[in-house]
Each structure stands twice: as structure tokens, then as C-alpha cells.
Amino acid sequence: MTIDFNKNTDGLVPAIIQDASTKSVLMLGYMNAEAFEKTKATKLVTFFSRTKNRLWTKGEESGNVLHLVDIKLDCDNDTLLMSVNPKGPTCHKGTDTCWGEDNMSNYGFISHLEAIIEDRRLHSKPSESYVSSLFAKGINKVAQKVGEEAVEVVIEAKDNDDNLFLNESADLLFHYLMLLQAKGFKIEDVISVLKGREK
CATH class of the missing domain: 1.10.287.1080 (MazG-like)
Incomplete structure (x- = not known):
């Protein structure tokens, strides 16, 4: 997997976070190379926080971590799709997703x-x-x-x-x-x- 972290000047790529079971999109975050490597090593999704200007493991304070299941890279090598098993709600506002939706299976x-x-x-x-x-x-x-x-x-x-x-x-x-x-x-x-x- 060769991720193009240099496409953007900030060295970040978007990471779409999807529940491995329900297929619901839970959130969007950004990763640099270091965050990506830490995610792979710990199996806990870690982002680069643009507001904190540091690595940030989702749930490091709340305990609502995202357990990594799988990673896919898009056709342009600059966007990640990460399948996860979430522990608790994903959004900092307490909802299942950052769009305020319930994380439920949907069969179309x-x-x-x-x-x-x-x-x-x-x-x-x-x-x-x-x-x-x-x-x-x-x-x-x-x-x-x-x-x-x-x-x-x-x-x-x-x-x-x-x-x-x-x-x-x-x-x-x-x-x-x-x-x-x-x-x-x-x-x-x-x-x-x-x-x-x-x-």
C-alpha cells in the first residue's frame, strides 16, 4: 500500500471511518504517515489532529476507541477507507456517527x-x-x-x-x-x- 501523503501540502490524507458490520460511515479524520503507522501497529485508529497539532488516538480520553479491522486505499492513492469495530459512540457529541445517525445495519x-x-x-x-x-x-x-x-x-x-x-x-x-x-x-x-x- 503506497499512500500519497505528498499530494497535499500538509502531508495529510482523509480517512473515512466505516463500521465493519453495519457499513455505516462513522466519521472522517485525517492521517499523516506517522498516524497511519501507529494505527497499523496498535490496531487503534489514530489521526493527526489539526486543532491539537499532534497525533490523536480516537477515544484516548473517552474510551470510545475504534478497533481497526481493515484498510483500503482509493484509486488515486490519497484517501483511506478504514473498517472498524467501534467501542461506544463515535462522535464527541455522544452520537453513533458524526452525522447524528444511529449506527444500524441498513439493507437498502x-x-x-x-x-x-x-x-x-x-x-x-x-x-x-x-x-x-x-x-x-x-x-x-x-x-x-x-x-x-x-x-x-x-x-x-x-x-x-x-x-x-x-x-x-x-x-x-x-x-x-x-x-x-x-x-x-x-x-x-x-x-x-x-x-x-x-x-
Whole structure:
């Protein structure tokens, strides 16, 4: 890894800090060559503080350190991406990230869909929303719907109509996300189980 510390006159390169598990961006700091070497040696992320004009290990006072997992260098050799396991909140203001966001796993559209299901479950009337109406019928109906959709996926898997197979698969996933919420869970809980099985 050849980092171009000389591209900028101050000898610093930006270091983007990302949670190794959730993939959330936690903060941005700057490193000189000495800070980079100390980070590698101690496995604790260390920056060059422009305000203190010295090396600064994140969490040296608060205890909220960043345990280094991996380092990547961008295509121009002048920006670092550091995967970390944070201990406690990252921001000095006490939030998980320096953007005030919670450090949670995000599964893109799946997380968006979970939020829609939750909103309709909690805030819509059964007459206004299919989701709300299915939840109102109770967990047995939600579970039954998952079973029906699973059978339809199996049937379509044995045919040659890819469009129907994908549509039935989408229906199954949607209703499964509903069933998880009916049981008080989210997809993150299932992923945690899968991670625990990883060998």
C-alpha cells in the first residue's frame, strides 16, 4: 500500500471511518504517515489532529476507541477507507456517527420496505392499508399468507415463466417481512442467526 501523503501540502490524507458490520460511515479524520503507522501497529485508529497539532488516538480520553479491522486505499492513492469495530459512540457529541445517525445495519430497499410495513402496521387503519388489514386479522393469518406464497413460489419454480416466479418470490419476501414484525423481529435478527452459523 503506497499512500500519497505528498499530494497535499500538509502531508495529510482523509480517512473515512466505516463500521465493519453495519457499513455505516462513522466519521472522517485525517492521517499523516506517522498516524497511519501507529494505527497499523496498535490496531487503534489514530489521526493527526489539526486543532491539537499532534497525533490523536480516537477515544484516548473517552474510551470510545475504534478497533481497526481493515484498510483500503482509493484509486488515486490519497484517501483511506478504514473498517472498524467501534467501542461506544463515535462522535464527541455522544452520537453513533458524526452525522447524528444511529449506527444500524441498513439493507437498502429491504430496510425501506420494513419501515413502510412498520408505519402501516402502527399508523394506518385496516380500511386504508392491506398491511394494516392483514395485521388486524392476527398472526395466524399472516403466517398462513406466508405459507400460501411459499407454495406459489415452489409451483412457479417448476415452470418456465421467470416473471411469475420473480413476482411470487417478491410476494413471499414481502409477507415474510410482515410475519417477522408480527413476531417482534426484523430481518437483522435473522441475519444475526445466519452470521452465527458462518464457518
